Amino acid sequence: MSDLRKKRLEAVIAIATYSIGSGTASAAPTPGGEIPRQILLTVSDIFMYTNIWKIYFQEDLSSKQLVEILTELGLVTVAATGTAYVVSKASTAILKEISNWTGPLGWGVTAAVAGSISGLFGVAWAIYCDRTYSQRVMQPF
Template sequence: MVNTLGKKRLEVVLAIVGCAAGGGAAAATPTPCVEAPKQLMLTAADILMYTSIWAIYFEEELSHKALMEMLVEMGLVSVAAMGTAYAVARASTALVCEVTDWLGPLGWGASALLSGSLAGLSGVAWALYCDRRYQKKGSKAPSF
C-alpha cells in the first residue's frame, strides 16, 4: 500500500500543479468586463480537478452516493462554510482580476498568481481529505 500511496500522491501533485498552472494561465488572459464568466469556467475546472483526485485515490468516479456520505462525514456546517469561503474567494478573485486587467502585464501576472494559488490551495485541501480517507480505508484489515 505504501508504494501505491506514494504513486497516487505523485499523480495527485501533478494533477494539482497542472490545474493550478492552467487556471493561472487562463486568468492571466486579459478580459475586461468578462471576469465573472471566466471565474465560473475556472470553478468548473476546479471541480474536474477534484473528481480527478478522487479517481486517482479510489479508482472510481465520484458518485452521488459517495458525495452524500462525505458531506455527512464532514458535517454539513463544515461543508457549507467551505463552499461559502470558496465562492467568496472566487468572487473576490473576479473583482481583483477585473481591476488588474487595467494594469497591463504586471496586473495579468498578479491575476495568474492569485487564481493559480486559489486552485492549488483548494486542490491540496481536497487531496489531504482524500489521502486521509484512503489511508483509513486501507487500515481496515479483515479480522480472522
C-alpha cells in the same frame, strides 16, 4: 515506490496541472467577462477534485458519493468551505477586473492568485482523499 506514495505524486501533479491552467486562464484580460470565466474555472476545479478522487480510489465520484462525503465532513465544515470557495472566486473576479487596467503586471498577479487558490483547495481535497484512503486500507475486510 509504494502505492500510497505513487497516488500522492499523481495527486500533486494533477493539482499543479490544474493550478497552472487556472492561473494561465486567468492571466488574459477580458474586460467585463469575469463571471463566465470564473464559472469555467469552477468547473475546472470540480474536474480536479474528481480526478484526485479517481487517483486514490479508481472510481468516478458520483453526486451520491459527493453528498455522503459532504455529510461525513459535517455541515459546518461544508458551509465554511463553500463560503470560502465562493468568496475566493468572487475576490479573484474583482481583482481581475481591476488588474485589466494595470496591464501585464496586474495580469501576472491575478494569475498567481488564481493558481494559488485552486492549488490550496486542491491540496485540501487531496489531504482528505489521502486520509480516507489510508483509513480504508488499514481496515480489515
